[in-house]
Amino acid sequence: KQGNSAEEIARLMTHLSIAQVYAALTYYHANREEIDTDLAEEQEAYEQLAELHYKNLKTNP
Template sequence: MATLTDIGKLITTDANSNRPVIAGTRTSVRRIAGLYNQGNNAEEIARRLNHLTITQIYAALTYYHANRQEIDQDIAAEQTAYEELAKQHYQATKS
């Protein structure tokens, strides 16, 4: 008989960032969501991040879809912070 996997144990919270990650890895759900939102499907993501299994990718995508608003807001906030830092750097190098 096959061993069943408790999918609730595939995603955990990183103690440092307090963000969801794939258990046993440092790969964030956010990273998987970003690749997915760029048009990659689960199989393409698994090929690109070959240290992950297809099961882990689907778990991350399931978590993302169940919590999409929060994760998309987190991604948008990070993008805004990045753009602000880039703007500050550009202005500093221009002076």
């Protein structure tokens, strides 16, 4: 989603081979809706927890 090519991703993530990057991209594109839904749900849960945490910090210094 950041616009990087597979080659750029492999260069940035040195622990992955180019074949692994292509495999991951293939999996993502084959399961895009499910993965995007999971990521959105995780982001929402994170934001809710962060809000609770910072609210508690303000009320319990």
